[in-house]
Amino acid sequence: MTALDHDRIPEIALDWHRAGRGAALATVVETWGSAPRQAGSQLAISGAGDIMGSVSGGCVEGAVVTEALEAMADGVPRLLTFGVSDDSAFAVGLACGGTIRVLVEPVGAGGDRLPPALLEALVAARAARQARGYVVALDNWSRALVEPGQETAVDARLRSDKSGMEEDGRFVAVQNPPLRLIVVGAVHIAQPLLIMARACGYAPTLIDPRAAFGSAERFPGEQIVEDWPDEAMAALAPDARTAVVTLTHDAKLDDPAILAALDSPCFYLGCLGSTRTHAKRLERLRAAGVTEAAIARIHAPVGLDIGAKTPAEIAVSVLAQITLTLRRGA
Template identity: 80%
Template structure:
């Protein structure tokens, strides 16, 4: 698994701080109204020494949250804070108008109202294993539980939409989905802007191409490049429901092995470069290999939304737009 960025590793950071004896609290946005700076589920980790990582606003309430977090580490009690962000303050942090946010502050470790270390460790372990998990917190009584997909229909809806928030029963559900991944087969020109755009959209990118002259670090600086044959590489990467796959080589010897693995994987998106005529030939080959029409229908080809794209960057825009539409709209 690609290492999470620091801003997305706040449970891990809080656990490390706690285990190092420095103390740790987690602050989480649980509700917003109006033009709130950060969405529900956004977090801020605070150490007992006043160090912070992450954000629950555009900077307008962090100071007050840190003060309350340090107090929570003293009295070992969780609390919910409500902040109204004025229009003037909102403008200073880049918003058109103000809003209201509610923030849950939880000290880690001992205490009847605290977030237990063992539960936080289980959450961190699930995240490390790319297992989706939700943290459910009931402020009335401070009951907590980790919820897996399939356990509750309402929570499953939140997993699909990637949306944390309050339920009607008074629980706050914090969704922890694995990072999104984009696997690109073919180190062609389109792959260069596509991987860059995917990263901006929050995806961990992996490029597969056994041709070392194509998939070189000089052409793709900073990218994860796998030089195995595409089917072997995909099987090792084990695409899941948070993974999009795009084939770009335009060469059946490379694309077809990847497509065969992708069609029977858990990936949520498969897009393949090629004209309508090229795709028709691809469909014939897949049918001859025993793939059903339902399986073949999973392929988005020609890849990308029809926006009249011509250049590699424009095609990359169309591909990311289509991936986003499939992810968010199904």
């Protein structure tokens, strides 16, 4: 398993199907109370009972796998409900006080199965970083892959990054592009930050033209770009699913990246440096013609104020601020 396999559930289900192993996708479609996973959380199940992902953090996975194997055998999707008021559900472990509904879809041709061509189209869109809404009508199992701009309700869910049920009985699974983190500066804070970000589902890229800093020995397995930040940022093209963090303290490196980030729709821009360092940075940005509205997008000094001292603690504060901005806005 790679570090991001837990975010590749549709891809893994498709791989299992193509390999002739059988596959089903289980998706949380609705929750009430203190549910362990949010709507849209997925679990892939193979015909041999292998699993990847989660719909409940381990509480009901065993029961879902059993239903998925039966669905693969008879080709009929299932809509399962688990909650503490249900004795059988409590027996399989959902004791957190919540209730969840889980859609189980066997992958295959014919009947009410999830068509492989539709799953392939979804996987291709994800690979191309194209947002899609996967829509399922739970009364007749009709399905569609909706692009941005095609339906208002789907657009609203893509913007809020929130899967869920519509009033007409359809379930919309948000399939937004994977999150990315661009870090400028291969300094000590970057080492734990990249590891933590990857664990949280980000695909990180490190930019530093100084080969001695951005070496594979210091950052094993990471994507390292040795171009100057302005060139690297132009090639990476930050989008609305991208966070940018600058860590060098060197205006020659940080400023071009900051300007590029402010010229992009990235959802977060954080810059390391003291209040005094940031004040000088703002002078340079204003002199370069950056507007006050753009300057207001910068989080500096970077990270939440949690009293962090060590590089790892600072990385925690940075990732926490990124998460806060992503989930609750600036």
